[in-house]
Amino acid sequence: MKHIIISGFLFLNLFSYLHAQNIISGVVGDTRGNPVFGANVYLHGTYDGATTLEDGSFIFSSSQTGTVALVVSYLSYREYRREGTPNEFVNINITLREDLNSLDAVVISAGTFNAGEKARVSVLKPLDIVTTAGSAGDIIAALQTLPGTQNVGESGRLFVRGGDAGETQTFVDGLRVPQPYTASVQNLPSRGRFSPFLFSGISFSTGGYSAEYGDALSSVLLLETRDRVEEEKTEISLMSVGISLGHIEKWDKRSLNINTSYINLAPYQVLVPENLDWNKAYESLAGEAIYRQEFKNGLWKVYTAFDAAEFDFNRENIDTALSQNVKLKNKNFYLNTSYRGTIWNNWQLFTGISQGHSENLTSLDERNIENQENAFHFKANLGKRISNGVRLVGGIDYFRTGFEEVYSAAPSPISTSGFNLQQFAAFAEADVLFSRNLAAKVGLRYSYYDEMEEAGISPRISAAYRINENAQLSAAMGKFVQSPGQDYLKFTSDICTEEASHFILNFQYQKERRLLRAEIFQKDYSNLIKFETGSPGFNNNGSAYARGLDLFWRDDKTIKNLEYWFSYSFIDTKRDYRDYREKVTPYFVAPHSASLVTKYWVQAWRSQMGFSYNYSAGRPFNDPNTTQFMSGRTKDFNNLSFNWAYLLSSQKILYFSVSNVLGHKNIFGYEYAGTRDLNGNFRSRAITPTADRFFFVGFFWTLSDNKASNQLENL
């Protein structure tokens, strides 16, 4: 009725001053028959047109004659075009088709957390990695505030959904990073090797990931370096643990970033003694560079990093009651170069290689372990959008890992071990958008491992359905394989790959600046490596399961200047692998973990202050004094961290952080002696953090033409 009145009114109005004009009218709707409000309807090449009303109707006049084109355009719909004479365009019905590649189409979210500039629904923002209290600029530590991860403080690595740290693979610009963590020894935590500010996008998948990525059982961490830099600048950092210097040089189509840093923990340890007896505190010299060049149809990037680190300390030896000397020297080199561009007929080509080289010399008293790893990755992908809603991509991977280890403990003879593993893989995947509300991704990955002479096919599928503008459901499942770790391969090639299957169901609700995610998962492992203590044989008879619930809530809206997120994970998992006597919850899994991260901006003080609180329930450990395997439970883990960034001026920042403010005496687990003492007991020793609290003070100074630029994003 309203429609008729409005149309009639317009008619009268128009007729009063129009003559010899054609009236063009009609209704615009979408494929489901809903009216489209606010679409622009006009005759191409003229100014004659109108916008549609709430009921989708439009009416206008034109003095055009002959053949004209009627065009209807509206955001997120494909442009409608129809040729004809103006008098044909009376009371016409127009159906607009959705542009499936538009911004508001559904995005598959099962298992994946996206952070950074390119993400539509960002779980973490670019600054979050560095401003999360307790993360100290470590990407890995910031990711541990997300659900699905385990807080394994004595390791510092990513343990995802009942998986071992070795089950997560890291990729930079699509290419594998064989040594993503700094070198360390048992029970001394390592850090992620990469400075977070190099990356414009981080995607962390806790399962169900694309067929593009292989040789990972649990999780992939995808880091994308920036495609371009905006300005030239020099950055100087003076920190309680060392110094660093960075510079960005920019030309028309090229740019170069260089960063160097020198870290030495000795002065810090004089001021704040640790629980360890250091002979030589951690010292490292590192440098990295990124070169980018733009071509007419593509972008070429080279990323390279080098670091050398060493330390030396004495620790109590539970077996001898004497202290044991532990020394480590590590050198690491990483090169990654890739080209991304368009070729021929809109085919998108990606190709690149990465090479990682790592040398470690570990000494435990008189025993020396010297090893070298060389890992190479070649990758080429070709993709094309073949229609509005379908994109195909296929590619190949070639991995080669060479590992060599020399063990010497005079007077015993020197023993060497090693392996050379080649792996070839190919994948094909289709992304299909059925409508803006329904999408699926279907892929297959074929892989062949030469050392084990083993081939297999892994299918992966995921889908998402948008319930309404703010809510969506996604699901993912697939099969994943990974070659056994170097600890086994260096001894034998008579084992095969380990396998896992993932099933994930995800619900996501997002409105304004609030985000809720809930996910349930089931993961089944088979072919895990097992061995008997004291026997040289390895087999693939291990198995495991993991199931649980992950919750994530982020709110940047309710309280002005406050951003916070809360994560909770529940996991039920049992694993029979390595030398386990039976299927039990492994030492690195706490059934409940939670974290709360807050950031508050105080304008009057020009400061950002943040608190992070991490909690995990007690983790299992094996007490040989009891007959039951892995029946011990540590006490709960608690950590409250605080940080404060103060802007001295627009280009000078003072930064302060402290971890474990409340000084909880956390215990990660227990070590037991190999033999009984005089009372017939196995003596134990708690595995604890190297220090109860860690203090960090830094001064960050940026020199650039743009006075508003500073290093807040680097902290």
Added chain:
Amino acid sequence: MDKLIIILILMVSGIVRGQGNFYDGMNKGMELWKTGQTEEASAIFERIAAAEKESWLPNYYVAMVNTTSAFKEKDFNQLNKYLTRAQSALDKELAKHPNNAELLVLQAMVHTAWIAYDPMSYGASLSGKVSQLYARAEQLSPENPRVVLGKAQFEMGSAQFFGTDLSPICTKLERSIDLFDNFSPESSFHPNWGKNQALESLSNCK
């Protein structure tokens, strides 16, 4: 010869009619915008842009109308709609006129609208771009009052944030007002806005 004259006459009259059309169309758009009918105004400018490929002004106003609306918007979906529309109109013209200072200023405003909506998400990645855009616009057109104003306003935002001295910025604002007084646009549709904003910003300086 006769034929040629007729063709010439037809061409001239065609152009004249075209110009009259352009004038009326643009005027109509401006009027709708002034009376708050931003959707309709944006649609008219879009239609003119589709018909007049040589002029960058219609798309400039598509971007301008939508960016102005975005600054007042609190809802993400709506803001995203405005700024996507503004960006795609700007993309078309910046590809043709990469050295047009007015377009660069407007591009800086589009980024600023994102930063204003959520500084924590967009500040780090876009504020560098904004300063680069103003620096380039200043190089191309140092006497353009909107370049001087936009740059000063952006610097004022960060100076207020960091609590630094505003007086050099106030001097720049005063200079922009002088430039506005002496500015004469190429046509009645060429950008000629900003003096009121400059006066208002200057009043915050004291």
